[in-house]
Amino acid sequence: MSSETNKLLCAILTSILFLLLTSFISELVYKSDEINKNISYIIKDNSKDEIEDPELKEEKINKEITNASLAKLISESNELIGEKFIKKNCSACHEFSLPHKNKIGPSLALLLNRKVGSLDDYKYSKAFMTKEANWDLLNLYYFLKNPKEWIPGTKMSYRGIKKENDLVNVLKFLSYNTADGS
Numbered sequence: 611m612s613s614e615t616n617k618l619l620c621a622i623l624t625s626i627l628f629l630l631l632t633s634f635i636s637e638l639v640y641k642s643d644e645i646n647k648n649i650s651y652i653i654k655d656n657s658k659d660e661i662e663d664p665e666l667k668e669e670k671i672n673k674e675i676t677n678a679s680l681a682k683l684i685s686e687s688n689e690l691i692g693e694k695f696i697k698k699n700c701s702a703c704h705e706f707s708l709p710h711k712n713k714i715g716p717s718l719a720l721l722l723n724r725k726v727g728s729l730d731d732y733k734y735s736k737a738f739m740t741k742e743a744n745w746d747l748l749n750l751y752y753f754l755k756n757p758k759e760w761i762p763g764t765k766m767s768y769r770g771i772k773k774e775n776d777l778v779n780v781l782k783f784l785s786y787n788t789a790d791g792s
């Protein structure tokens with residue numbers, strides 16, 4: 611074969627290889643695009659659950675326990691055990707006695723019947739500022755059981771008190787908690 615033919619063959623082979631390579635790469639890019647689309651679809655799908663109307667959710671859980679049944683549970687509970695639980699689980703972020711002192715979370719001295727998110731010198735989340743409610747025992751029950759469910763968007767990262775016993779002991783302590791924390 612002459613060197614001219616060799617050169618031509620070489621050129622043809624190189625372009626075929628080049629074509630194969632580009633189509634392979636574009637396929638890869640296309641596939642990863644598809645995967646990305648799927649991932650963002652899954653993420654979007656999950657966020658749909660979170661946007662569910664909080665009012666409706668609240669109504670649903672409020673049917674489970676009433677003021678009367680909660681009062682009975684609290685009367686059978688123990689504020690000293692509640693205080694111990696609070697020292698262990700809440701005190702890193704909250705102060706419970708006067709004078710009001712904010713930590714990562716707002717002061718919880720004189721909490722009962724206070725309006726939600728109402729201390730002037732604490733910077734609450736938007737979710738808290740716009741919540742129209744007072745801290746009665748029933749609201750505290752649902753908030754402390756699952757903070758993010760009761761106020762979606764709260765910046766309190768605590769996951770909630772999972773055991774009912776602990777929860778009602780804490781509520782008894784909070785309802786007894788006076789100015790000096792006793």
Ligand code: HEC
Binds near residue numbers: 696714725728
């Ligand atoms: C990791 C820190 C952290 C822990 C632990 C924590 N909290 Fe909070 N708490 C916060 C923050 C931050 C806020 C403010 C929430 C907002 O503005 O969205 C808050 C808000 C509150 C409020 C609302 C007060 C108000 O002025 O309206 C209550 C009640 C409360 N927490 C109770 C508790 C109890 C009881 C515990 C323990 C069982 C606890 N928190 C554990 C950080 C914490």
